[in-house]
Amino acid sequence: MPSMNMVLIFSFLLFSLGVVGVLIRRNALIILMCAELMLNAANINLIAFARHSGTVAGQAFALLVMGLAAAEVAIGLAIVVALYRRKNTITVDEIHLLKG
Amino acid sequence: MPFAQSLLESLGRDLPYLYGPLFLVFAATLMIWPGDLLVGRTNKRAWSYVAFLVLAAGGAMALYAPLGQGFSGMFRVDGLTKGFQFLSVLAGLITIVLSQPQLNALREQTVEYYALILFSTAGMMLLVGATDLVSMYFSLELMALCIYVLVAYLRHQERSVEAGMKYFMLGAFSSGILLYGISLLFAATGGLTTNLAELNEKLALATPNHTLLVFAGVLMVLVGFAFKVAAVPFHMWSPDAYEGAPTPITAFMSMAPKAAALGAFVRVFGTGFHGVSGEWMLPISFLAGASMVLGNVAALRQQSLKRLLAYSSIAHVGYMLLGVMSADAQAGGQAIWLYMLTYLLMQSGAFAILIHLQGKGEGERIDDFRGLARRRPVLAFAMLVCLLSLAGIPPLVGFFSKFYLFKLAIEQGHITLTVLALLTSAVAAFYYLNVVATMYFKEAPEGELKPMGSGLALILTVTCALILVGTLFGPKLLDWTAKITLG
Amino acid sequence: MSSPATPFIPLLILLLLALAVGIGILWVSGWLLPRFLKPSNPQQAKLTPYECGVPLFQGSARQRYGVKFYLVAMLFILFDVEAAFLLPWAVQFKSNLATFWVMIAFVATLLVGYVYVWGKGALEWER
Numbered sequence: 001m002p003s004m005n006m007v008l009i010f011s012f013l014l015f016s017l018g019v020v021g022v023l024i025r026r027n028a029l030i031i032l033m034c035a036e037l038m039l040n041a042a043n044i045n046l047i048a049f050a051r052h053s054g055t056v057a058g059q060a061f062a063l064l065v066m067g068l069a070a071a072e073v074a075i076g077l078a079i080v081v082a083l084y085r086r087k088n089t090i091t092v093d094e095i096h097l098l099k100g
Numbered sequence: 101m102p103f104a105q106s107l108l109e110s111l112g113r114d115l116p117y118l119y120g121p122l123f124l125v126f127a128a129t130l131m132i133w134p135g136d137l138l139v140g141r142t143n144k145r146a147w148s149y150v151a152f153l154v155l156a157a158g159g160a161m162a163l164y165a166p167l168g169q170g171f172s173g174m175f176r177v178d179g180l181t182k183g184f185q186f187l188s189v190l191a192g193l194i195t196i197v198l199s200q201p202q203l204n205a206l207r208e209q210t211v212e213y214y215a216l217i218l219f220s221t222a223g224m225m226l227l228v229g230a231t232d233l234v235s236m237y238f239s240l241e242l243m244a245l246c247i248y249v250l251v252a253y254l255r256h257q258e259r260s261v262e263a264g265m266k267y268f269m270l271g272a273f274s275s276g277i278l279l280y281g282i283s284l285l286f287a288a289t290g291g292l293t294t295n296l297a298e299l300n301e302k303l304a305l306a307t308p309n310h311t312l313l314v315f316a317g318v319l320m321v322l323v324g325f326a327f328k329v330a331a332v333p334f335h336m337w338s339p340d341a342y343e344g345a346p347t348p349i350t351a352f353m354s355m356a357p358k359a360a361a362l363g364a365f366v367r368v369f370g371t372g373f374h375g376v377s378g379e380w381m382l383p384i385s386f387l388a389g390a391s392m393v394l395g396n397v398a399a400l401r402q403q404s405l406k407r408l409l410a411y412s413s414i415a416h417v418g419y420m421l422l423g424v425m426s427a428d429a430q431a432g433g434q435a436i437w438l439y440m441l442t443y444l445l446m447q448s449g450a451f452a453i454l455i456h457l458q459g460k461g462e463g464e465r466i467d468d469f470r471g472l473a474r475r476r477p478v479l480a481f482a483m484l485v486c487l488l489s490l491a492g493i494p495p496l497v498g499f500f501s502k503f504y505l506f507k508l509a510i511e512q513g514h515i516t517l518t519v520l521a522l523l524t525s526a527v528a529a530f531y532y533l534n535v536v537a538t539m540y541f542k543e544a545p546e547g548e549l550k551p552m553g554s555g556l557a558l559i560l561t562v563t564c565a566l567i568l569v570g571t572l573f574g575p576k577l578l579d580w581t582a583k584i585t586l587g
Numbered sequence: 588m589s590s591p592a593t594p595f596i597p598l599l600i601l602l603l604l605a606l607a608v609g610i611g612i613l614w615v616s617g618w619l620l621p622r623f624l625k626p627s628n629p630q631q632a633k634l635t636p637y638e639c640g641v642p643l644f645q646g647s648a649r650q651r652y653g654v655k656f657y658l659v660a661m662l663f664i665l666f667d668v669e670a671a672f673l674l675p676w677a678v679q680f681k682s683n684l685a686t687f688w689v690m691i692a693f694v695a696t697l698l699v700g701y702v703y704v705w706g707k708g709a710l711e712w713e714r
Contacts, residue, residue: 053290067672
């Protein structure tokens, strides 16, 4: 099934984009967006394979993931705003009060 | 309308399994609105009592839930589910009590704080019973999202917000990896199922050109879980989040989500990926070994007790991963449950003393414990009991729980790792004893200590008493655990 | 009579009708009515693209926005995704009371959230 392989390759590219973005970008908002990209890559797999097998469970899963992604973004934005009010920056490099 | 009828029927049949967590969610929602309007601005402290009662009631409902499986195989109540649900609720109750001194001192009592604890406990209760990757993922996120907010709860303190930010970023990253892993496994079954039992059959039969898919999927789920339980090398968030979070939340994070995530870990890998255990045995043993070594070695040079407990909890997770590696999921789950129960007691005792000494939330250095034995002999003795038990020194109860876990690992043939675990336990004893030595052999600083609040004193008394009682009955503990977790 | 385009003739009529109505409304409100009603008072502000009282933003779009926008964006996302759950339900809906009440329960949950947000004053622009 060549088309399914194409789906997997596409979603993997999207996922890698998200991972690389989270790892190299320094702006908290862009990191947030890249994390969403990772979720959406998974959504593509879910929807494509649910379609492939003719069941709806995967599509419902993807829908729920979208709801979850919204909740995650809301909490992320809230924390970013709280951080901005404290420190006037959202660049991850300048967050160094705690040292890993 | 056959569909509507079957929907109502299945809801009526399956809902009793979920009464506990559902009750928590409903009660917490009602507490936020309209409950908060009734209490008024001045007596927010009342919410701590309400939340405590609600959580206790929810826990009791979960304990008396019928045994069985429901929601088209998405949720299962068995002995292990109830056991881990009990641990999460217990940790939540302890956290509510531990929160009182700091929240009162900082004037940060709000209904949201307690509602978030209730929501996240509900997430944990769902997580440990989830038998489908879908329900597992969403309950994991319900638990985690609430804890991100709780870590950043003191929004006027820079380090609390920063810790929340770091935890959130890495948490979101790991949940992305976990979800992608789930979607790959879903793809490997041809888009048919995410149910753990069916997955187990399907994955074992996967055709050769699907093995890469299965391997990648299992590995990514493993990475996602490793992030959640903070196993090396996916532990980077944990010391920072632990240090920056409000101390009661640090206690909460080190107990409840860990217990729940490990419970789900055992279920997912023991039942769902059991047939493909060849794929994940080596990576997980690497995780376990690295966690033991790095957690203990890094804890050696910590000046802050919060960070020390954070690194040591990484090491404890390393030991508990030995239970996940067990081929017999039931036995592994039991050993982890017992370990987690004793760990929870010791950890909450230690945190009660730490919170007492901290006062308003600063000063968590090990140096603050100088001469505690002379100023407060009883307190120092309680700390001694907790720390020695954490170190696993016989005959305390921490030794027995470690013993059962290691015995299981040897029976399963993980000899090298068990030897490593024993060696690193010796290292662990060193840094725990360092704190003890600071308490007993160093000069006390000037100044009076204020008396301990009744809530903290209660927690400390109960945990120390349970540790000592457990010590007396050590050899019988595993039999009791087996009885409890078999339901 | 039976040309393949026959079924689409009503569509064409509808399209023409919509076009006529649209143009008619524009003509009436833009040319016919103003001739009788509009006071003649030309101003510079009336020519800006967004005639809402806020001065036109002509700086670089790469500077920072106020934090207030993020709060609104956050709330928007939360309540917007509700539509994603409502749509499949609405498509499948066949006067089925059980799913109707399930959906009411879902929307009621959102309503509690909305009242909470309102009560907290998160919807006030100036604070």
